[in-house]
Amino acid sequence: MNLVDIRNLEVQFPGATEPLTVIDDLSLNILPGEILGLVGESGCGKSMLARSIMGLVPSPGNVSKGQIFFGDLDLLTLDEPSRRSLRGNQISIILQEPMTTLNPVYTIGNQIEEVLKEHRPDMKRSERRQLVIQLMKQTGIPSPEARIHQYPHELSGGIRQRVAIAMALVGGKVQLLIADEPTTALDVTIQAQILKLFVELQKEHQMSLLLITHDLGVIAQTAHRVAVMYAGRLVEVAHVEELFDNPRHPYTRGLLHSLPRPGSHSRKQPMPSIPGTVPSPGAIPQGCAFYDRCGFRDDKQCLNERPNLEEGATEHWVSCHFAAEIPPFKVNSSDEVTP
Ligand SMILES: Nc1ncnc2c1ncn2[C@@H]1O[C@H](COP(=O)(O)OP(=O)(O)OP(=O)(O)O)[C@@H](O)[C@H]1O
Ligand code: SF4
Numbered sequence: 129m130n131l132v133d134i135r136n137l138e139v140q141f142p143g144a145t146e147p148l149t150v151i152d153d154l155s156l157n158i159l160p161g162e163i164l165g166l167v168g169e170s171g172c173g174k175s176m177l178a179r180s181i182m183g184l185v186p187s188p189g190n191v192s193k194g195q196i197f198f199g200d201l202d203l204l205t206l207d208e209p210s211r212r213s214l215r216g217n218q219i220s221i222i223l224q225e226p227m228t229t230l231n232p233v234y235t236i237g238n239q240i241e242e243v244l245k246e247h248r249p250d251m252k253r254s255e256r257r258q259l260v261i262q263l264m265k266q267t268g269i270p271s272p273e274a275r276i277h278q279y280p281h282e283l284s285g286g287i288r289q290r291v292a293i294a295m296a297l298v299g300g301k302v303q304l305l306i307a308d309e310p311t312t313a314l315d316v317t318i319q320a321q322i323l324k325l326f327v328e329l330q331k332e333h334q335m336s337l338l339l340i341t342h343d344l345g346v347i348a349q350t351a352h353r354v355a356v357m358y359a360g361r362l363v364e365v366a367h368v369e370e371l372f373d374n375p376r377h378p379y380t381r382g383l384l385h386s387l388p389r390p391g392s393h394s395r396k397q398p399m400p401s402i403p404g405t406v407p408s409p410g411a412i413p414q415g416c417a418f419y420d421r422c423g424f425r426d427d428k429q430c431l432n433e434r435p436n437l438e439e440g441a442t443e444h445w446v447s448c449h450f451a452a453e454i455p456p457f458k459v460n461s462s463d464e465v466t467p
């Protein structure tokens with residue numbers, strides 16, 4: 129049984145002549161208790177997918193097709209009050225910059241407590257305080273008894289992100305936590321600590337974590353499964369070891385070649401990256417969206433036919449006409465990403 133089941137999702141924005149499709153025919157499941165990594169370059173639609181699950185697609189954008197099930201609930205047909213009660217309760221989101229979640233004029237203790245009050249209006253004030261302190265401890269905030277009186281600007285970026293995480297979990301029933309680039313704004317050591325915290329909390333609360341990042345290194349350390357997005361579509365979905373050992377989609381391979389590795393900065397081995405950029409929603413080629421940047425393309429099929437996401441090997445889904453023919457992956461062979 130899936131915790132989340134997204135079926136043929138399409139999200140559009142109005143365009144000058146015709147609607148711009150930013151999520152295109154996307155189907156994906158999230159299993160109970162798994163960490164699913166979602167990767168792709170900037171503009172691929174990762175945040176829009178998260179917003180679709182949260183029911184927060186910004187206007188004038190809208191979900192034009194598809195279904196999103198959360199257990200048995202069809203999220204897209206729920207009324208706004210029911211959605212609101214799910215948000216922050218069973219489904220929570222952590223954003224890149226915690227200051228967008230935190231209010232600068234209230235102490236962090238008051239802010240966490242306010243959210244708790246919404247979920248548990250019956251709770252006594254002293255009990256609430258205790259629970260807030262306990263939650264702050266759980267998210268690794270040092271000396272929570274003193275910190276509850278501090279304001280967001282008095283805290284480091286890492287502690288602020290921990291506060292945002294505490295707020296996201298305060299309802300106590302979170303089944304799906306979405307983290308959208310949760311460590312991008314932090315320095316490297318703090319990034320590692322926050323990632324560790326996510327893994328610990330995910331286990332402890334037995335929740336599912338949708339971890340959005342453009343960094344495959346982060347995915348390698350944390351995720352059970354990985355979904356790779358390109359230009360509003362999924363191009364590859366697989367278990368993490370399988371994806372790293374046997375990437376089938378040329379885009380995934382390009383991302384893996386770009387991954388910093390020991391020695392890859394030396395002159396002999398310049399770090400390859402994928403030439404070109406992600407096409408914008410109004411300019412996606414009619415065949416394969418990756419056509420312009422692909423070293424394996426063929427001018428007939430790839431140019432004209434859009435590939436579908438298909439299960440090549442068990443639980444390994446790829447959207448490429450030549451997924452089966454592409455040779456085994458070799459790290460740092462940059463020739464394949466250059467058309
Ligand atoms: N408010 C909006 N109006 C119109 N188009 C939008 C809006 N917000 C996002 N888009 C478009 O939707 C597409 C997907 O954007 P999204 O923010 O989901 O990308 P992303 O993968 O999260 O990128 P990043 O890694 O930079 O966060 C992009 O082409 C973007 O230009
Ligand atoms: S379908 Fe063709 S252009 Fe697209 S990724 Fe595969 S080989 Fe490259």
Ligand SMILES: [Mg+2]
Binds near residue numbers: 174175176308
């Ligand atoms: Mg984003």
